[in-house]
Amino acid sequence: MSKERKHRREENARRQRIRELNAPSARTLAYDVLERVDDTDGYANLLLPQVLRAYKLPTADKSFITDAVYGTLRWRMFLDAVIEAAHKKPAKTINTKLVNVLRLGAYQWLFMNVAEYAAVNETVIVARKRVGKQTTGFVNALMHKIVAYDRRQWEVNVTSRIQKSPHTAAEDVKIQRLAVRYSHPKWIVRELSEAWNAAGYSSNAIHGNDIDIESVSAMLAADNSAPAVTLCVRPSLASVEDVEKELDAIGARYHRGKLSPYTLRVTGVNPETISEVQSGTVGIEDEGSQLAALALANAPIETDKNLESYTTQHTYREQWLDMCAGPGGKTALLAAIAQQRGAQLNANEPHEHRCHLVEDNLRAIDSTTLGEITGLDGREFGTMKPETFDRILVDAPCSGLGALRRRPEARWRKSREDIEELVDIQRGLLDSAINALKSGGVVAYVTCSPALAETREIVDSVLALHADVQRVDVPNVLHGLNTGIPVPQENAHKAPRDMQLFEHIHDTDQMFISILRKK
Numbered sequence: 001m002s003k004e005r006k007h008r009r010e011e012n013a014r015r016q017r018i019r020e021l022n023a024p025s026a027r028t029l030a031y032d033v034l035e036r037v038d039d040t041d042g043y044a045n046l047l048l049p050q051v052l053r054a055y056k057l058p059t060a061d062k063s064f065i066t067d068a069v070y071g072t073l074r075w076r077m078f079l080d081a082v083i084e085a086a087h088k089k090p091a092k093t094i095n096t097k098l099v100n101v102l103r104l105g106a107y108q109w110l111f112m113n114v115a116e117y118a119a120v121n122e123t124v125i126v127a128r129k130r131v132g133k134q135t136t137g138f139v140n141a142l143m144h145k146i147v148a149y150d151r152r153q154w155e156v157n158v159t160s161r162i163q164k165s166p167h168t169a170a171e172d173v174k175i176q177r178l179a180v181r182y183s184h185p186k187w188i189v190r191e192l193s194e195a196w197n198a199a200g201y202s203s204n205a206i207h208g209n210d211i212d213i214e215s216v217s218a219m220l221a222a223d224n225s226a227p228a229v230t231l232c233v234r235p236s237l238a239s240v241e242d243v244e245k246e247l248d249a250i251g252a253r254y255h256r257g258k259l260s261p262y263t264l265r266v267t268g269v270n271p272e273t274i275s276e277v278q279s280g281t282v283g284i285e286d287e288g289s290q291l292a293a294l295a296l297a298n299a300p301i302e303t304d305k306n307l308e309s310y311t312t313q314h315t316y317r318e319q320w321l322d323m324c325a326g327p328g329g330k331t332a333l334l335a336a337i338a339q340q341r342g343a344q345l346n347a348n349e350p351h352e353h354r355c356h357l358v359e360d361n362l363r364a365i366d367s368t369t370l371g372e373i374t375g376l377d378g379r380e381f382g383t384m385k386p387e388t389f390d391r392i393l394v395d396a397p398c399s400g401l402g403a404l405r406r407r408p409e410a411r412w413r414k415s416r417e418d419i420e421e422l423v424d425i426q427r428g429l430l431d432s433a434i435n436a437l438k439s440g441g442v443v444a445y446v447t448c449s450p451a452l453a454e455t456r457e458i459v460d461s462v463l464a465l466h467a468d469v470q471r472v473d474v475p476n477v478l479h480g481l482n483t484g485i486p487v488p489q490e491n492a493h494k495a496p497r498d499m500q501l502f503e504h505i506h507d508t509d510q511m512f513i514s515i516l517r518k519k
């Protein structure tokens, strides 16, 4: 090695040592991510990896920072209630930077088993480093008040402060207590409670706006835990057994899904490093999303087998359409099934970058299985391609209330108005799909939100416009695949049921699936 190269190497090593010595502590880095999420309206799942990559941290520190950031964001409302109760004044009277320091400190004490002295002292250190020396006395005093009680005691303390007043209905008090106890905006608690009451699982007689406290608590608690990494082994492209062998070889832990035959739930591995994920024969996809695609693929159809749809081998070729395809997880599963069955899959996604993601997701699919990939507004299909498709998926743009566990900060950024802005387009897409459907064909209307305005009410309003369209019983279709899937009870008139999945029952995102057949 030349003298010059040796010198450069030693210099680099020296600089690295200095960087490590000066590196901020895990807690300070966690605080920095929280600040950036707030300041830039950014996403923790994008900002956190940037910070983790920038510093050479031991695995334990990485896990600590990840838990501290995600947990502090999710539990913000509960943590603020604790801070306010300890401070005896609203959190907004405290400097906003300091509120994040205190939230982080309170989270460590209440949720991370961090010892009392460390929760106090380390929070004081973060305050001194990031907000200023003058704040340390205040932080020290407030943190001492917080660590005086454990989490259960604080739950009782902050929820019992919410009392009925002449202006609040008893139901409102229940909603408000659940909101604080499980750290969700009140309007979301109300939406989830209404969705639960309408879904048909509850054996308790729930009337109107009554709240099934036990079930809604379980729903909210599930939102506060991180989802498992779930793989979808795309049929005809890869086999579950082969993927299991690879997971064994790389030392990952896994188990099969309870609902979809194509699911493997994995831990201890970055899924992007699995060779089948890299080749596109396996996707990373929630089990609920898989069920939505499987329900569409397995609903019976009675389409006219007109001559135009025959291949040169004189066999009828079903035409499938994924109308809102980006980024393409469901598209790829549908395409893999279409490939097995000799059907042709068409995909549509109006946003260009998402359309590229769809194409990428389809890279392992045989080109003869793929029809057109278009970038249209889905509402145009009904007039541009009437009576064309045997099966259509409308996985509509929605509020995403059913996937809050994936984005820890998302619940604080959404509002009821977001739903109001979406319903027209949702209705337009489903209406268009029905017009683009062949007689006897089926459309699956899917959302990753359980909010009634985006789900059942959309389906009801579109059905009212089409006398020739009927609901299909989705639980029946899914039980044709796997009788172990928990489904809603039959209703008194045995009317066809939609399917609402719930995190606390199915361990999936809260997908809504309705299937309609055209006569």
Ligand SMILES: C[S@@+](CC[C@H](N)C(=O)[O-])C[C@H]1O[C@@H](n2cnc3c(N)ncnc32)[C@H](O)[C@@H]1O
Binding pocket: 289, 323, 324, 325, 326, 327, 328, 329, 330, 331, 348, 349, 350, 351, 354, 376, 377, 378, 379, 395, 396, 397, 398, 425, 429, 448
């Ligand atoms: C819930 S996502 C679909 C997820 C996708 N099916 C998957 O499993 O990966 C909804 C998609 O609808 C697209 N979209 C929004 N407006 C649309 C429109 N007018 N027509 C068709 N698609 C639209 C969005 O860009 C988004 O990619």
